[in-house]
Amino acid sequence: MIHSICCIGAGYVGGPTMAVIADRCPQIQVTVVDLNARRISAWNDDDLSRLPIYEPGLAEVVGRCRGRNLHFSTEVEGAIASADLVFLSVNTPTKTKGAGAGQASDLRWIETSARQVAANASGHTIVVEKSTLPVRTAETVKTILAAGPAGKSFAVLSNPEFLAEGTAITDLENPDRVLIGGEDASAIEALASIYGHWVPAERILRTNIWSSELSKLTANAFLAQRISSINSIAALCEATGADVIEVGRAIGTDSRLGSKFLKAGPGFGGSCFQKDILNLVYLCGHYGLHEVARYWQQVVELNAWQKHRIASKVVASLFGTVTGKRLAILGFAFKADTNDTREAPAITICRDLLEEGAQLAIYDPKVDGEQIRQALGVPPSAGAPAPSDDGLWQLAADPLTAASGADAIVILTEWKTFSSLDWSALSAVMRQPAWVFDARRIADAGAARAAGLKVWQVGLG
Template identity: 80%
Template structure:
């Protein structure tokens, strides 16, 4: 039997690694948890005495980190000693879509996974359980196992021989609710071939997760389950957005349609909210990965089906930008447009694949002047995502909705922040140039109040 886990190392201090390890440390005070990353600025932010400066914004994360940082939760750039001291190493590094070479635009770039596996192979001592936490294509564990197997055996100069077990433990976090998702998960999935290693990891989660929610599968089922879960969720978003466009053309209301079909127990109500499309680090990347894998195995019709989910998502974002131009008399050149929200969803500062990026780029291409406000996304991140600095790019970041709407011809809501549900339209509308429009791509605004204030309104999926 494998001994209880006493020390965990997580390679990667990003959106997955940081919160996941914080909750493990919080719920397992007997385990020393060290999160390592070569990005010194990121580690410094995790160690900042001011918990509001953590590099990842998640409601409740600051409290969890505050309880256990310095006790049994540590953040460090010292990778090798942390690996050497660990009974279990989580690989939680970035796996972006390849931009060049074979599979460019679809396949995952696994360079950081390979680099991490080689570092574990070189630095681990004794028996080490290696856990894939990053979202990975099916059979990536073969690569990790091959690298680790080459390092197994006797250690020069003596000492306990090296040995490894490889597990797949994909994350199923929704950004904005990551802490409750970790503290009360629908399921924890552990895939592997070594039963002792599986039970060792199950024993960690079992400190707070009921046993019936800890699912055990083989490696390949675990890896594929993560891609499939994200693909199914994204497909629902693209599906309801396609119906939203039809609702606008026919006079139907997508909210009423979604409610009607969501009451069918076979369908359910989740992920049936029309909007500007999906974003975040996983959905598009994982579907494109699935497309690539299906093509690799000759399943071209299957690949085309999943590609259509991504294509529809991009179409929805281009459609919203075109609609803004159309409603503003066919041109936005030189016109000020207030953009409310830049994060891909509320309660996170993550902008990866955010719908706002494509919509803003389209409007900038049309000559619009954008005033962008988001409660958590800094201007530097916006500049990076838009590919141009504010002073030269036709846009600038502002600190409040009031500053954004001053002199604007239109307001476009692209993130469902709670504060945008409570905007005082009677105060904001007079600051705008008439005739003024409200484009509510998230269905959060008080349209009655906006109309009463003299605004013309468009809401996604409203005929």
Template identity: 75%
Template sequence: MAPPLPRRICCIGAGYVGGPTMAVIADRCPDIAVTVVDLNAERIAAWNDPDLGRLPVYEPGLDAVVGRCRGRNLVFSTAVEDAIAAADMVFLSVNTPTKTRGLGAGQASDLKWVEASARTVAKAASGHTIVVEKSTLPVRTAEAVKAILGSGVAGKTFSVLSNPEFLAEGTAIRDLEDPDRVLIGGDDPDAIDVLAAIYAHWVPQDRILRTNLWSSELSKLTANAFLAQRISSINGIAAFCEVTGADVQEVARAIGADSRIGSKFLKAGPGFGGSCFQKDILNLVYLCRHYGLEEVAAYWEQVVALNTWQQHRIARLVVTRLFGTVTGKRLAILGFAFKADTNDTRESPAIRICRDLLEEGALLQIVDPKVREQQIQRDLGQPAGQGEGSWQLAPSVEQAAQGADALVLVTEWEQFGAIDWSAVVAVMRQPAWLFDARGSADEAAARAAGLSVWRVGQG
């Protein structure tokens, strides 16, 4: 007999995970009322904007899903406690940034929002509530969540589950609608069955995996660590290719044909970014050191170190090829989001590359179809301006290239694969360069138009 589905779901956190995940659940489970809550009134207002093109999260297909459900069984609200009180199931999908000070600073996850959310649930919930960890959390965080929930008012009961997300930004809706797996960890079989029954509306049963809490929490960190490791590995080989005359794309194709290795995450580039990879690896490093596994910690720490090195290397290479200085030179930066098809800039490779070039005195003209000027200002730590060591947001590649000495392709947006190279080169200062950190530009067309080209991993 199938377990009864929850009538009402509340998700605390209206960010890149909470918003899309709850939208898909609402879309696939029309009989469940889904409320996404957040204390950030501006963010909730954006989710409720009649213009679906102004949603705070850009993901291909998200606008259509929200459009079908919002006002039917999907609500975005700032009434946090009311939504919790009415819910049978509460998802915790809040930010867990890396700590910036105190014990574990620079590596451990800051769980203040998770703790605050758990305390709010303990206070506002009624009856029995299933609490689902959706945020990426350190192993055994559920113990702290359970302790907080267990200290509340008598008569309230809770079951705690771990249900980590495995979303790639840019393909999040596809990943939610057709996931490789759904992972549910817990020690309450009935609660696990309830959550599994929700996903079973569209996910085959053999893709719904059940584990204990600790395995589920660790699986998320491990998955991201393994993926990031592949990126750092191929970028290290890319640098080796450049000095030996090999081509990293050919090397990647050759090793990717090995069924034991596979072809995914073997594309050289400016390094990994986004909200998860670096944060999760550093968290894993911290936990390994906490349990005395120094050699294991050092191994994973090097994955992050190599990623940082790759970004500094690209900036240094630009300076070196432009006669050893970029002071006062205009450089067109193509892309600022950490990857195509998202407006997320968290840990974007563009940030470190741009900061290095600004430090060298460059004048940056940044082009990105989805990232707004205010976000770039926050990430670079300085407002748009003029003069040495400044940046501005440009509306098109052609305008960014006006008088520029070089184009630096950092994000693989589709529109950068269809550049009119002749028109661009015509407005640049000569000799002009294309630095293709993604290996995704039409190299032959760029060279034919008169550009000198550096492509990552090409000797």
């Protein structure tokens, strides 16, 4: 029976997952550890609105459990030593140099975490891969654990997450499935018994460890492929007079396809899709499956094309130049209901517009200026923008401030509030003629046009 859990990594997966486990299993002590003291301090902040991760419902779950059986700490060694089960939930970004650079996953933090477990665990410990990993990574983890001090034993499991940012708490509390892969039957059942406190038995799937690892990469690859596919059709809709929403609805009723991931937009983002597809490309190439690798590589390339296409559409519509023009950017997170900006389409689109000399006023309800600065690699402009051919950006406090003096509004994240903007008020403060570029198909286009604005929406001819 599991009495104590340690999770290494207090990020987008580790924090919410452990909070829900603690909430549903009050008899288990759950400790989330991270060497980032600032992040741990934020998790422990008395003001739950200051948690480092924004997810609807997360603050309420943390509020119920923190201090009871949910703890956040930088004391990694002690938490490992007292744990019956250790989750590895650290970052696995795409490598930037060396063999496989640009495609393969960087596993340095998985290796570091495994070495910490090997050194500090006591007795028998179940080690669970929670991060998204290349297939056969468990072999590396097992090798590291086996090389540790004598007198310890380990069982290694794969338990990939299938969370969508913005709905992570709902996904955890009512999952489509929980996947557990491994070779040690007792360890599998120990982990299954934890999820069994709230997940129906038929939704807890057991596989071998390699199938579990590969299932996560495959799921993300399939979902990302659908986004790129519908975005390619969106461009055709614009050229032919068709409507991508109508096309998506028509094919979504096909029971062989389903209706999810058939909404056109500025492209997919987030920490998983691109990273996982690139890793899949790398693995296929490693095993000599070059045709398969080229197929999945094209999904990534089409996604990049979609982002550049939208930036080009803005420039072309504004008489071929945006140099010195103010553009209101509404939304910077990669999707609504999260403050995550990793691989956000807004980054590429904003960089393209800055390169063209645009003056961007960026507003997002949950993304702060420091995140935007890090993502764009450019500091914000101080004070009122001076006439210049160089692109610059500033943080705006609200949509009206962003739109003041702007030639266009560009909607890049599907925040619900953007569906009910006061277009009359916005139009009144903009420089005419003014445009709305709705890359999410969320705006009230009729109201915007009635306010005197020109409107472009993705996938609509």
